[in-house]
Amino acid sequence: MVPHKVGHITNFCTLPFLWSYYTKVFVIIAFIKGTGGAGKLGMKYEGMIIRPPSEARSLLLQISVGCSHNRCTFCSTYKGEQFRIKTFEEIEEDIIEASGYGPIEKIFLCDGDALILPMKKLVPILESINTHIKGVQRIGLYANAKSVLRKTPEELAQLRDLGIGIAYLGMETGNDDILMAIDKGANSRQMVEAGRKIKDVGITLSVTVLLGIGGRTQSEEHALDTARVLTEIDPDYVGALTVMVVPGTPLYEEQLSGRFELPDQFGFLRELEVMIAESDFTDCLFTSNHASNYLPIRARMPHEKEETVRLIRHVIASSNKRMLRPEYMRGL
Numbered sequence: 001m002v003p004h005k006v007g008h009i010t011n012f013c014t015l016p017f018l019w020s021y022y023t024k025v026f027v028i029i030a031f032i033k034g035t036g037g038a039g040k041l042g043m044k045y046e047g048m049i050i051r052p053p054s055e056a057r058s059l060l061l062q063i064s065v066g067c068s069h070n071r072c073t074f075c076s077t078y079k080g081e082q083f084r085i086k087t088f089e090e091i092e093e094d095i096i097e098a099s100g101y102g103p104i105e106k107i108f109l110c111d112g113d114a115l116i117l118p119m120k121k122l123v124p125i126l127e128s129i130n131t132h133i134k135g136v137q138r139i140g141l142y143a144n145a146k147s148v149l150r151k152t153p154e155e156l157a158q159l160r161d162l163g164i165g166i167a168y169l170g171m172e173t174g175n176d177d178i179l180m181a182i183d184k185g186a187n188s189r190q191m192v193e194a195g196r197k198i199k200d201v202g203i204t205l206s207v208t209v210l211l212g213i214g215g216r217t218q219s220e221e222h223a224l225d226t227a228r229v230l231t232e233i234d235p236d237y238v239g240a241l242t243v244m245v246v247p248g249t250p251l252y253e254e255q256l257s258g259r260f261e262l263p264d265q266f267g268f269l270r271e272l273e274v275m276i277a278e279s280d281f282t283d284c285l286f287t288s289n290h291a292s293n294y295l296p297i298r299a300r301m302p303h304e305k306e307e308t309v310r311l312i313r314h315v316i317a318s319s320n321k322r323m324l325r326p327e328y329m330r331g332l
């Protein structure tokens, strides 16, 4: 996934919207409306809420809490949180609440892998959105390989017809040994199958990869296999993030014991360079502008491939850390 934590919903500053003037007004109105005479509290969120950076302007509708997989060794997002699917009544209350906010163009269904919901739960939610909220042009969600592979092409087409316009697939790496080591729950073949399945029904596909997840020892295989698998999937978007080892995760324990060592800053960039240089896309926006990255890139492939590779090589050759995002400005 392409996570961007927006935190626990405790005050206005952590509400899950782009903190622009527009959304600030939008959310404050929603909050005031919600806490008015009826005594409601606006839309309800539980636990940690994350969304992809590109969904910053979307309404976040929480349909499940946590992640049904919750085993990836690098991920701390939902640790200790029990996965549950919200009841239809809870979700519809939020949908009706949001319908009072005015036209909403984009909705993102939270949490970690919303596509895991069975069709009998997902379809009524989408129908309710279409009934109550005006102006919706796209509904997005996180999908892991398992959740995609459980759906038939017909079911995915039905979800597309009901408004699902984009799915974010957390692949992290195309290397099978690393996928197994990080307990991702799928191998590279399944990643390709899941990605192609999404694309084949006409849902926009965004794939996340994780620089550094192979550590120093598997850095090269990680980059090369990821480029190969990305080429096979041929997604519409690729988002590269850089591993930040979070205390409390199994990966942190591995790092403490010396079994896992991150590449240095330029090592991450070498992986990025290889992933871009060795992959082939029909038409893909490749970004590394997430806050975890040392070098923000936003390039349309294949047209800007050579220029992008040249730029990354130039930064690596310079060994100039001032060309990189400073450590204090990095984050998840």
Ligand code: SF4
Pocket: 001, 067, 068, 069, 070, 071, 072, 075, 076, 077, 078, 112, 113, 144, 170
């Ligand atoms: S699938 Fe893995 S990375 Fe994504 S939320 Fe679940 S545990 Fe975290």
